[in-house]
Amino acid sequence: MTDQHHDVVVVGGGNAGISLAARLVRDGCRDVALVDPNETHHYRPLLSYVAGGMARLEDLRRPQGDVVPEGVRWYRDRVVAVDPERSAVRLAGGEELTCADLAVCPGSEVDWDAIPGSRAATTTPHAATSYLPDQAVRTWSMLAGLREGRAVFAIADRHVPCAPVGLKPLFLAADHWRRTGVLDRIGVDLLLEGDALAPQEQADRLLREAAAGLGVRVRTGVRLESVDPGARTLRTTAGGAPEDVPYDALYLAPPHRAPSWVAASGLASDDSEGFLAVDPTTLQHVRHPRVWGLGDVATVDALPSGGALRKQVPVVADNIRARRTGRPMRRYSGYSVAPVTTSRRHLLLGEFDRAGRPEPTLRVPDLVRPRRSLLLFDRYLEPQVYWHRLLKGKVS
Ligand SMILES: Cc1cc2nc3c(=O)[nH]c(=O)nc-3n(C[C@H](O)[C@H](O)[C@H](O)COP(=O)(O)OP(=O)(O)OC[C@H]3O[C@@H](n4cnc5c(N)ncnc54)[C@H](O)[C@@H]3O)c2cc1C
Structure with a gap:
């Protein structure tokens, strides 16, 4: 089996990995590889509505092949180890991928x-x-x-x-x-x-x-x-x-816990409980400057969420370039979201930074007040935004 080198390798093709790969391609990166064994992509926020009798599993599933961005090389395999010194990942199939920058986002598991x-x-x-x-x-x-x-x-x-x-x-x-x-x-x-x-x-x-x-x-x-x-x-x-x-x-x-290979590969730290130890603002690994972490696996000192990825993805994409050019890095505020139904008709949306201070996307109206329109947005419109904008790297 031939080992391969890519400019950027992204581990995990969930919300974080697909959005980041798409964003890198949009920014002109020509050699992005993505590793994910799953044939099916899930829009996980709809699982709560499935559990509440307001959605079906079919509403949140798409073939992974449909969401991998054009131009991205997809390895349908599982990462079993990372060698952060060499920015290399080993796949379950035995192949090794090396890269200039490595983004690690395999999520967490129950x-x-x-x-x-x-x-x-x-x-x-x-x-x-x-x-x-x-x-x-x-x-x-x-x-x-x-x-x-x-x-x-x-x-x-x-x-x-x-x-x-x-x-x-x-x-x-x-x-x-x-x-x-x-x-x-x-x-x-x-x-x-x-x-x-x-x-x-x-x-x-x-x-x-x-x-x-x-x-x-x-x-x-x-x-x-x-x-x-x-x-x-x-x-x-x-x-x-x-x-x-x-x-x-x-x-x-x-x-939830991080996949065990994260710590076994030396990507955790003493106080990260096995999670990927990154600087919570730049999302760069604390010891390995060519390794980046985002999404549920990373120690970003904020509530992990899909909403948080709207802010994390552009930070990682821009900071990979900043590392290469010596420009100052962008910083992630710890923005995250809590969209919670208060009944079968109403939902409130909390948006906050890592200290719990409000960080609303829109100042008016007050989205923390439960609204019918917010529930309709969260249940029906947000999935479309996910498939057609977030997974296409259209985040700033
Ligand atoms: C029930 C539920 C409801 C949620 N509701 C909301 C909500 O309403 N709003 C919100 O903002 N967020 C919500 N979230 C959180 C949101 O879904 C996650 O924060 C987001 O999916 C994290 O993205 P991720 O890419 O880090 O991880 P994931 O989406 O879990 O993706 C990880 C990917 O990595 C792949 N992978 C795993 N191990 C390996 C490996 N060894 N090698 C290669 N690939 C690997 C997996 O196959 C998967 O595709 C919810 C989550 C759940 C579970």
């Missing part, structure tokens, strides 16, 4: 090991997550089928992609139960590992109000330790105190 019993629980009809496509469908059948009992929504704060959207299935289900007249027979508990429903103060307050309006009991600082699927019970701790919580339906937004 860390079932972090919560013993959680994976087994999701093989029963009583527990599911929207964070995996096959389970998103089951989430809605579980929630829609509940007529009485206790529904528990547990949202971790360990690297969950766009964690506040874990609230979408809750609000969509609770509104459904209200409309179908069974809400007063269902106890709804929201167990948040973090201390807020969204990183921005106004969004957090409005979401708490919406939850209170639907009778949802909200508890923060609750860590899910384990699940006993047989007894349908969660073991939690809050402030160090253990508590057993029974459930009839359990929704999980589970902790």
Whole structure:
């Protein structure tokens, strides 16, 4: 097998990798390669609507071949190791690719090991997550089928992609139960590992109000330790105190981890928990100047989200050129988003920087106020923006 050299190699063809490859080509880079084993591309934000009974899996899937930008060489293979000193990647098929600059964006994966019993629980009809496509469908059948009992929504704060959207299935289900007249027979508990429903103060307050309006009991600082699927019970701790919580339906937004080869390749750091250690503003690797990181795998000190990639992609594309020409680098503010449905008709959009300060794209109107138009945008228009603009590198 012949080993290949490219100007830029992009590892991962998800939201980050495809948008970056397209942006590099638009900027005139003639030799971009992309590595991704998957034949199907997912627009993952719609998974929350699948889990809430407002979308189908077919709505969010496209053949990967349709989204790989023209002019980009696609290797349908999996990266198993990186040699950052040589900017080289090794593929599962045995091939090695070298490059002038390497962008690493393989996303993150569900860390079932972090919560013993959680994976087994999701093989029963009583527990599911929207964070995996096959389970998103089951989430809605579980929630829609509940007529009485206790529904528990547990949202971790360990690297969950766009964690506040874990609230979408809750609000969509609770509104459904209200409309179908069974809400007063269902106890709804929201167990948040973090201390807020969204990183921005106004969004957090409005979401708490919406939850209170639907009778949802909200508890923060609750860590899910384990699940006993047989007894349908969660073991939690809050402030160090253990508590057993029974459930009839359990929704999980589970902790995520970086692929193990990231740390094994020397791309993590002592305090990055196995994630790719980049400068959170320039997105350049902290030790290897020709390695770049973006998306869910990178330590950008901000909520990982697709919205964040609108800002990260141009930063990486421009900074690759800046490194080569010696120009000053662009900086990423930590911008991220939390689009959360508050009912089956309304959605609020939080936009903030890494300190949780508002960073709205539009000053007027106030998009943090729940609106019907925002839900329609998020469910129907945003996917079109994704396929036709973001994945085409049309981000600035
Ligand atoms: C249920 C859910 C709902 C969400 N809702 C929203 C939302 O409403 N708004 C929002 O802004 N964000 C949302 N997000 C977050 C958003 O989808 C992610 O932040 C975004 O997809 C991250 O892009 P990424 O390219 O880093 O990772 P991914 O999109 O996960 O892509 C990673 C890619 O890398 C590939 N890959 C993995 N390992 C390897 C390897 N070893 N070699 C080669 N390729 C590899 C994978 O096949 C995949 O194609 C949501 C996420 C989920 C899961």
